[in-house]
Amino acid sequence: MTRPVLISPSILSADFARLGEEVRAIDEAGCDWVHIDVMDGHFVPNITIGPAVVKALRPHTKKPFDVHLMISPVDLYLDAFASAGADIITVHPEAGPHIHRTVQHIRSLGVKAGVVLNPGTPAKMLDYLIDDVDLILVMSVNPGFGGQSFIPSQLRKIEAIRKMIEKSGRDIRLQVDGGIDLITAPQAIAAGADVLVAGTATFRGGPSAYADNIRALRGG
Numbered sequence: 044m045t046r047p048v049l050i051s052p053s054i055l056s057a058d059f060a061r062l063g064e065e066v067r068a069i070d071e072a073g074c075d076w077v078h079i080d081v082m083d084g085h086f087v088p089n090i091t092i093g094p095a096v097v098k099a100l101r102p103h104t105k106k107p108f109d110v111h112l113m114i115s116p117v118d119l120y121l122d123a124f125a126s127a128g129a130d131i132i133t134v135h136p137e138a139g140p141h142i143h144r145t146v147q148h149i150r151s152l153g154v155k156a157g158v159v160l161n162p163g164t165p166a167k168m169l170d171y172l173i174d175d176v177d178l179i180l181v182m183s184v185n186p187g188f189g190g191q192s193f194i195p196s197q198l199r200k201i202e203a204i205r206k207m208i209e210k211s212g213r214d215i216r217l218q219v220d221g222g223i224d225l226i227t228a229p230q231a232i233a234a235g236a237d238v239l240v241a242g243t244a245t246f247r248g249g250p251s252a253y254a255d256n257i258r259a260l261r262g263g
């Protein structure tokens with residue numbers, strides 16, 4: 044199934060002092076989703092934002108909030124992020140004892156469920172999850188920071204997961220995140236990704252450049 048590629052700017056690269064304005068600016072610039080990276084300083088070596096900030100940002104756009112939780116234990120916080128306005132919640136299998144139960148719980152909250160594969164996590168991990176997720180995120184950098192370089196081996200993983208999705212016949216988005224720029228975006232799309240997360244490549248140049256940056260990531 045070929046679908047339009049969606050752009051989900053990671054607000055990790057936004058100006059945190061003006062986060063509401065930045066979210067409005069990427070909305071007006073034509074983004075499809077807003078990618079919110081939640082980090083706890085324990086599961087990953089960085090600390091970002093919590094449900095209160097997600098709630099405060101919610102009135103600034105109607106675009107879906109795509110919330111990537113890099114926190115452990117993750118289960119304690121699912122309800123809070125759903126209530127704060129998340130539309131998609133994406134979790135790591137390493138962040139709790141029962142990934143299948145975690146995914147079921149996210150869906151029971153009326154939120155779409157995503158699962159994330161770190162660069163070292165094999166596609167095979169999805170064998171018994173693919174029937175229960177709405178989104179699969181391939182991390183093309185080790186999670187924790189923006190501005191890292193794309194890890195080329197992840198293209199093979201995207202190709203393998205695209206085949207798994209086709210075989211399942213299910214409507215599952217395949218997202219890629221980390222080091223996405225004008226060189227790596229077409230490579231990831233050719234491999235089968237249909238949602239691009241981009242922080243540095245969206246926010247570079249300031250608000251007047253966001254629309255051009257997003258258009259260029261889509262392929263012009």
Ligand SMILES: O=C(CO)[C@@H](O)[C@H](O)COP(=O)(O)O
Nearest residue numbers: 053186187189190222242243
């Ligand atoms: O989740 C993460 C990092 O952990 C990403 O969302 C980055 O924030 C993407 O940043 P760029 O590589 O696009 O600068």
